[in-house]
Amino acid sequence: MIEVKDITKKFGRKKVLNGVSFTANKGEITCLIGINGVGKTTILNAIMNLTPINSGEVLIDGEKIHKESYEKITFIPDAITMLPQMRIADAMQFMADFYQSWNQVRADELLSFFKLDPNDRISSLSKGNTAKVNMLLGLALDVDYLLMDEPFSGIDIFSREQIADVFTSHLVEDRGVVITTHEISDIEHLIDKAVILNDGVVLREFNAEDVRENEGKSIIDVMREVYQA
Amino acid sequence: MKNFLKLTNFELNRFSKIYITLIGLTLVMQTIGMILLSSSYMSDVEEQLAMGNSMEWITINLGTFSFSSLTRTFWFGGPIIIAIVTLLIYVFFIWYRDWFGKNTFIYRLLMIPTARINLFFAKASTIFLMVLGLISLQLVFILLENELLKILVSDAFREDQSLKQIIFNFDYMGVLYPNSIIQFFINYGIGFMAVFVTFTGILFERCYRLKGILFGILFAGVSLLIFISPILLQVTILNEFFYPIEIFILMAITGLVVISGSIWMSHYLLNKKIRV
Amino acid sequence: MVLKRFWKLIALAITIVAILVTYFIHTAIVVASQFPDLEIKTISGDKSVLEHIAITGDYYQEEGNSSPLIVTLEGSTYYEELSYFEKLEPYFPPNEATKLKDNYRNFMRGKMYNPSSFFDNEEHLAYVGAEISDWGTNYLPEYYLEVDVLNKETNKSHSFQTDLPGVEEVNHVDVLKAQVVKENLYVIVKLNYLLADQYVDEIKVYTMDISSGQIVGDQTLFDPSEQSNKDRWSHLSFLNHHSEIGSGDNLLLVKDIGRDLEVNQTDGFTDEIKSELLERAFYIYNISTNQLQELQIPEEHYEKLLLNEFNLSGFVFDTHVYISYVDEGNLVVLSYSLENYKLESQQTYSLKELDMEDSNIKIIDNKIYAVENDMKNTAKIFVGDVTTGEVLYKGEIVSKQNSDDRNDYSLNFYSVKKN
Numbered sequence: 001m002i003e004v005k006d007i008t009k010k011f012g013r014k015k016v017l018n019g020v021s022f023t024a025n026k027g028e029i030t031c032l033i034g035i036n037g038v039g040k041t042t043i044l045n046a047i048m049n050l051t052p053i054n055s056g057e058v059l060i061d062g063e064k065i066h067k068e069s070y071e072k073i074t075f076i077p078d079a080i081t082m083l084p085q086m087r088i089a090d091a092m093q094f095m096a097d098f099y100q101s102w103n104q105v106r107a108d109e110l111l112s113f114f115k116l117d118p119n120d121r122i123s124s125l126s127k128g129n130t131a132k133v134n135m136l137l138g139l140a141l142d143v144d145y146l147l148m149d150e151p152f153s154g155i156d157i158f159s160r161e162q163i164a165d166v167f168t169s170h171l172v173e174d175r176g177v178v179i180t181t182h183e184i185s186d187i188e189h190l191i192d193k194a195v196i197l198n199d200g201v202v203l204r205e206f207n208a209e210d211v212r213e214n215e216g217k218s219i220i221d222v223m224r225e226v227y228q229a
Numbered sequence: 230m231k232n233f234l235k236l237t238n239f240e241l242n243r244f245s246k247i248y249i250t251l252i253g254l255t256l257v258m259q260t261i262g263m264i265l266l267s268s269s270y271m272s273d274v275e276e277q278l279a280m281g282n283s284m285e286w287i288t289i290n291l292g293t294f295s296f297s298s299l300t301r302t303f304w305f306g307g308p309i310i311i312a313i314v315t316l317l318i319y320v321f322f323i324w325y326r327d328w329f330g331k332n333t334f335i336y337r338l339l340m341i342p343t344a345r346i347n348l349f350f351a352k353a354s355t356i357f358l359m360v361l362g363l364i365s366l367q368l369v370f371i372l373l374e375n376e377l378l379k380i381l382v383s384d385a386f387r388e389d390q391s392l393k394q395i396i397f398n399f400d401y402m403g404v405l406y407p408n409s410i411i412q413f414f415i416n417y418g419i420g421f422m423a424v425f426v427t428f429t430g431i432l433f434e435r436c437y438r439l440k441g442i443l444f445g446i447l448f449a450g451v452s453l454l455i456f457i458s459p460i461l462l463q464v465t466i467l468n469e470f471f472y473p474i475e476i477f478i479l480m481a482i483t484g485l486v487v488i489s490g491s492i493w494m495s496h497y498l499l500n501k502k503i504r505v
Numbered sequence: 506m507v508l509k510r511f512w513k514l515i516a517l518a519i520t521i522v523a524i525l526v527t528y529f530i531h532t533a534i535v536v537a538s539q540f541p542d543l544e545i546k547t548i549s550g551d552k553s554v555l556e557h558i559a560i561t562g563d564y565y566q567e568e569g570n571s572s573p574l575i576v577t578l579e580g581s582t583y584y585e586e587l588s589y590f591e592k593l594e595p596y597f598p599p600n601e602a603t604k605l606k607d608n609y610r611n612f613m614r615g616k617m618y619n620p621s622s623f624f625d626n627e628e629h630l631a632y633v634g635a636e637i638s639d640w641g642t643n644y645l646p647e648y649y650l651e652v653d654v655l656n657k658e659t660n661k662s663h664s665f666q667t668d669l670p671g672v673e674e675v676n677h678v679d680v681l682k683a684q685v686v687k688e689n690l691y692v693i694v695k696l697n698y699l700l701a702d703q704y705v706d707e708i709k710v711y712t713m714d715i716s717s718g719q720i721v722g723d724q725t726l727f728d729p730s731e732q733s734n735k736d737r738w739s740h741l742s743f744l745n746h747h748s749e750i751g752s753g754d755n756l757l758l759v760k761d762i763g764r765d766l767e768v769n770q771t772d773g774f775t776d777e778i779k780s781e782l783l784e785r786a787f788y789i790y791n792i793s794t795n796q797l798q799e800l801q802i803p804e805e806h807y808e809k810l811l812l813n814e815f816n817l818s819g820f821v822f823d824t825h826v827y828i829s830y831v832d833e834g835n836l837v838v839l840s841y842s843l844e845n846y847k848l849e850s851q852q853t854y855s856l857k858e859l860d861m862e863d864s865n866i867k868i869i870d871n872k873i874y875a876v877e878n879d880m881k882n883t884a885k886i887f888v889g890d891v892t893t894g895e896v897l898y899k900g901e902i903v904s905k906q907n908s909d910d911r912n913d914y915s916l917n918f919y920s921v922k923k924n
Binding site: 359468470 | 511535
C-alpha cells in the first residue's frame with residue numbers, strides 16, 4: 001500500500017499541495033484526477049523522492065522510500081527518461097544493468113505486443129512509439145507499484161488503445177497502479193479508485209465501483225458534483 | 230560499487246565522442262604544427278645555405294630548432310587550452326545535461342536503486358579519468374612528436390631535448406607534470422577537491438535554483454576559507470608559528486575536511502532536496 | 506562480456522596508470538642521474554681529518570640545472586634530489602640554528618634561522634632577531650628587536666619586543682651576537698646608516714634585563730663620526746659571527762679604512778675607480794668584561810693584509826684567536842692567545858702545489874681547512890694543523906663517474922662546517 005499522508009509543498013510562496021492524503025492499494029488502479037497544474041505530477045514526484053516536500057510523509061508498504069524501494073516501485077513520467085541517442089536495446093540494457101527487478105522476458109513480450117524494433121533509436125521514434133517504449137521500460141520491471149503520469153496525453157488514438165489494453169492484461173494484474181489524468185473519459189472503465197484534487201487538496205477519494213453501484217453515478221458525475229459545488 | 234562502476238562507464242561513454250575528438254585534435258594539431266614549423270625552418274635554412282652562409286652562421290643567426298620552438302606556439306598550446314576549457318565546461322554540463330533537453334534523464338538516474346551519492350562519485354570519477362587520460366596521452370604525444378622532429382630536422386640544426394627539458398621549458402606544464410609524485414598528488418588533489426566543491430555548488434543550484442546559486446557560491450567560499458585557513462592563520466595572527474611540514478599536514482586535513490564536507494552536503498542534497 | 510562493455514573505462518584506466526607510473530619512474534631516474542655523485546679523493550694525508558666535516562656549495566650546469574649541495578666523506582647530497590618532505594625544511598644546508606629546531610621545537614617557531622641571532626648554553630637558549638615593523642616615509646625600514654629567552658631548567662620562555670634606543674634613520678640592522686650573562690642579555694648589533702653623506706657602520710652593545718624586558722645599557726663600540734670622512738670609507742666587520750652559535754665571550758672585529766682612487770688609464774681616456782685599503786686594525790671585544798683590545802700585527806703581515814683585502818678570515822676558538830689570509834699562494838695563520846692578546850705562533854702553508862687560486866678558509870678544532878672555489882668541476886681541499894704548522898691532508902672533490910664525459914658543470918664551494 002502507498003500511503004500519502006498530509007503532504008504539503010510550496011513553490012516559493014505558492015502552496016501547490018496543501019495537506020494531500022490518500023492511499024493506493026496493490027491490485028488496484030488509483031487515478032489522480034484534476035485539471036492541469038493542480039499538483040498531480042508533484043504528488044508522483046514526491047512519492048518517488050524526486051522533489052522535496054515541506055511536510056507530511058509518504059510510506060510504501062509502511063516504509064519511507066529508500067534506495068531498494070526503487071526495485072519495488074517505479075515511475076513512468078509523461079516523457080521518456082532515456083537518452084535520445086540510445087537504441088531501444090541500449091535502454092533495455094541500461095535497465096537490466098541497474099535493476100534486479102528487470103524482467104527481460106516480459107520486456108520482449110511487450111516489444112512484440114507494441115510492435116517495436118529494438119534497433120530503433122529513441123530519437124527517431126514517433127510520439128506514440130516513444131510513449132510505448134516509456135511504458136515498456138516501466139512495465140518490464142517486476143515491481144509492486146507503478147506510477148504513471150498522463151500516459152495518454154498527446155498520442156494518437158491507436159497507441160492509446162494499445163496502452164489501454166495493457167491495463168486490462170496480466171502485465172498490470174496484481175500490481176498497484178497510480179495514474180494521473182486530466183482527461184478521464186478514455187480510462188474511466190479501468191479505474192478502481194479515484195482521487196479528485198483541486199487547489200492542492202483532495203476534494204474526494206472514492207471507490208469507483210461503490211459509487212457506481214450504490215449511487216448509480218459515474219466518475220464524471222462525481223467530478224461534476226465536486227467541481228460545481 | 231558495481232553500480233558505481235557501471236555508472237562511471239556509462240558517464241564515460243556519454244562523453245566519449247567529444248573526448249576522443251579532443252584527443253584527436255591534440256595529436257593532429259600538434260603534429261601539423263610540428264610539420265609546418267619545422268619545414269618553414271628548414272626552408273629558411275636551405276635559403277641561407279644557398280646564399281653561401283656556413284652552418285655555424287645559420288645556427289647562430291637563425292637559431293637551432295628544438296621542441297620548444299613548437300611548444301611556444303598555438304599549435305601546441307591551443308589544443309591543450311581547448312581541452313582544458315572543454316573539461317571545465319563539462320564539469321557543469323555533466324550535471325545540467327541530465328536536467329535539460331527533451332528527455333529528462335535525471336528521473337532515471339535518481340530512480341536507480343543505488344545510493345544517489347554514487348551519481349556524484351561516478352560523475353566526479355569521469356571528470357578525473359578524462360583529465361588524467363589527457364594528461365597521460367599528452368606525454369605520449371610529446372614523445373611521438375619528438376621522434377617526428379628528429380625525422381624532419383637534420384641533426385646539425387636540431388637541439389635535442391629530453392622529456393624533462395620540454396616540460397621544464399613550457400611554463401604551465403610544470404604544474405601539470407611535477408617532478409615529485411607527492412607534488413603530483415597535491416596538485417591534482419587540489420584540482421579534484423575543486424571539482425567536488427563545484428559539484429556541490431551545482432547541486433545547490435539544482436535544489437534551490439536562483440537562491441541555490443548564492444548558497445553554492447557561499448559553500449565554495451567557505452570551503453576555500455577552510456582549506457587555506459592554516460595559511461591565513463600563519464600570515465596573520467600566528468606570525469609564522471607553523472613549520473612547513475605542519476602547514477602541509479594541516480592543509481592535508483583541511484583539504485580532507487573540505488572534500489568530506491562536500492560529499493556529505495551533496496549526499497544530503499541528493500537525498501533530501503533534489504528536484505527533477 | 507564485461508570486458509566488452511567496460512572497455513572504455515578499462516582502457517582509459519590502464520592507459521593512465523601505465524603512462525603515469527612510467528613517467529614517474531623515468532623522472533626519478535632522470536633526477537637521480539642529473540647530478541654527478543661526488544667523492545673526496547685523497548692526494549696525501551689521512552682522510553680522517555674530514556670526519557664530521559661538511560663542505561657546502563652550489564652546483565651549476567650549463568643547461569640550467571643547479572642545486573645547492575653538501576659533500577662529506579660519505580659522498581654528495583644535492584638539494585634537488587631530496588624528497589618532497591625533506592625539501593620542506595626551511596634551510597639547506599642545515600645550519601646550527603636549524604639544528605636547534607629538533608630539540609626546541611616550540612621555542613624555535615617563527616624565528617629566523619640566523620645562527621648569530623642565537624645563544625645556547627646549559628641554562629639558556631636565547632634569540633634576538635632584528636625585524637622590520639614598518640617602512641618609514643623616507644622608505645627606510647623601522648626596526649625592532651624580537652627577544653625570546655628560554656630557561657632550560659623550567660622550560661619556560663620569556664619573550665618581549667623592544668625598540669632600538671638611539672637608532673633613528675637606519676638603513677640596515679644586523680644582529681651579530683646574543684649572549685646571556687647571569688640575568689642580562691647582551692645583544693650586539695651592527696647598524697648601517699647615512700652620516701654626513703657617508704654610509705657608516707655602527708656597532709652597538711645593548712644590555713637587557715631579561716625579566717623586565719628593558720634595555721639597561723646602550724654602548725657604542727666605535728665612534729661612527731670618526732668614520733665619517735669625505736675622502737675615506739670605513740667598514741667594521743665581525744670575523745667570527747656568521748655560522749656559529751658560539752657561547753664564547755670574545756668577538757673578533759676588523760676595522761678597515763680605505764679610499765677610492767680614480768686611476769688614469771694609460772690611454773688617457775677611461776678612468777677606473779679603484780679601492781685602496783689604507784688601514785686595517787683587529788680588535789677583540791670581550792662581552793663579560795666589556796673590554797676592547799687591539800691585536801698587534803707584525804709589520805711584515807700588516808703590509809700583506811692591506812694588499813689582500815678580501816682574502817681574510819678570522820676565528821675565535823677556545824683559547825685562541827686566529828687571523829688568516831692568503832698571499833701569493835701561501836696560506837698564513839696568525840694565532841693569538843686570548844689570555845694576553847699576544848701573537849703566539851704563525852704558520853705558513855704553501856697552496857701552490859695544489860694550484861688553489863681562490864679558496865674558502867675555516868678553522869675548526871685547531872685545524873685549518875681550505876676548499877677551492879674556482880667554478881671548476883673539481884675542487885681541491887687542504888687541511889693543516891694551526892698549532893704545529895703540519896700539513897695534515899690534501900685532497901680533491903671529484904666526480905665518481907668518469908669526469909671526461911661530464912664537463913658541462915661547475916662547483917662553487919663556499920663553506921666548511923662541522924657536521
